[in-house]
Amino acid sequence: MRIVDVCSFYAPAGGGVKTYIDRKLQSGAANGCEIVIVAPGSEATDRRISDFARFVTIPSPRFPLDRRYRYFNDEGLLHETLDRLAPDVVEASSPWSSAVMTARWPGAAVKSLVMHSDPLSTFAYRWLDPVFSRRTIDSGFRFYWDHLRRMDEQFDMVVCASQDLTDRLSAGGLRRAVTMPMGVEPGIFSPARRDPALRRMLLEQCYLPETATLLLGVGRWSPEKRWKMVVEACAAAGASHPVALLLVGAGREHRAIADAIGGNPHIRMVPAMTDRVELATLMASGDALVHGCESETFGMVAAEARASGLPLIVPDAGGAAEQAIAADGLVYRATSAIDLARAIGQFIAGGVGAARMRALAKAGATPDMDEHFARLFARYRDHLERCHAA
Incomplete structure (x- = not known):
């Protein structure tokens, strides 16, 4: 055929x-x-x-x-x-x-x-x-x-x-x-790639201790991904608990996102990773994936995070929400920075380790x-x- x-x-x-x-x-x-x-x-x-x-x-x-x-x-x-x-x-x-x-x-x-x-x-x-x-x-x-x-x-x-x-x-x-x-691509994304030293180094680069929470945002820097909303929510959540946010990507919203970050030392932007193993290692080493886009047709990044044993915090609409439901993750009201900040606070209050254990239990069921x-x-x-x- x-x-x-x-x-x-x-x-x-x-x-x-x-x-x-x-x-x-x-x-x-x-x-x-x-x-x-x-x-x-x-x-x-x-x-x-x-x-x-x-x-x-x-x-x-x-x-x-x-x-x-x-x-x-x-x-x-x-x-x-x-x-x-x-x-x-x-x-x-x-x-x-x-x-x-x-x-x-x-x-x-x-x-x-x-x-x-x-x-x-x-x-x-x-x-x-x-x-x-x-x-x-x-x-x-x-x-x-x-x-x-x-x-x-x-x-x-x-x-x-x-x-x-x-x-x-x-x-x-x-x-x-x-x-x-x-x-997801078979054989690449796995909880086994977790690297505690990498997590510690990334938190240090965000001027935070190992006890802080490391959130990852991965995807194209374009308006529909709502990274400025994610930045706002993470900054608000960080007022009551140390939170680092690493944004990985590229796109035309680079300047607007950087302006939204301002001088916040706990939020960093890094270029998109073309090495899939490097990206998989990063995903396995974070504490949660935070996503802003409610118009995903499938939610590839969310599925890759799910396969990596990375807990999900995503909007309650679109393909990413289906990934979160399957992975026992958290959803928040789409387009709402306030509700995203609430969800991040709920994630931290419920125990980052406990959330990771739930995500690990579901990782193997991610379709390839x-x-x-x-x-x-x-x-x-x-x-x-x-x-x-x-």
Whole structure:
């Protein structure tokens, strides 16, 4: 079975989608699938990675709002590429223009829309929730819901990484939304990587003793991640107990986050870690992951923390909340710095060691990506067999 992923969100510099794609390319062979990634690039390339993995780029312009990414703008060229690749299954990984282009491709392949992003939660709800009800916002963005319903009619399935997203899409009138939880890279994130010396050193760098609480915030520095809110909440919680916060990432909100930190010596920003083992060691060595984003489709960072035995403190909405519930973590009212500060205080008062023991007990149940791909590819096969039998 040949699966072609029309992947508009791929960025060579990294990110959750890159992590997902890199593992998909490795997982294909074990499941008897050839995986071909078609991504926007600076030039046309066609690189064979293995007998079961191939990477193709189509010349495309840079995305003006984030120069790390490019976007498909030539539907004819995309269709020619799909004709040449002749997939059994074609995936679109963005609900926007690339999905429209893919839906209009006249090939006979099974078509799957994989929801790697949730634009309504990332943008509309984030901007307007403080003023309007969800029903009013959805009414104002009816054009987007109409667009999603058209995509639902043109694709054979709409794949969601969390039940929360599946439920919201189904409530909005989509009939083909299915839940396929993602997972973490196998063999990397583990409680066994905990390094007490690293924890002690990080607390020292935040000018705090070993008895303080070390919170980690990992992810892209962009507005929807709400790092300024996390900084505010951690500073407030630190008024009654020594709290250090280490923010790991990169992005356009760097200056705004630094301004929010001000002169607080207990909060530090460090560049994103490209070495996955280094990141896994850091996660296993902290006291809790604190997260601000309520629009995660799966919550990759939260899942990686869960697999590392790191307790979770996350919003009560989106994919991260599902990770916290599964890991016996804490949730707070999304978008509220006050409630996040309360949750941090509750975490500390309940005993950091006790929270870690609960997280350790759940760490082994974290799903991995290979399980996700095996289930997803099996579903594609079933659909193909039904199509052939019809």
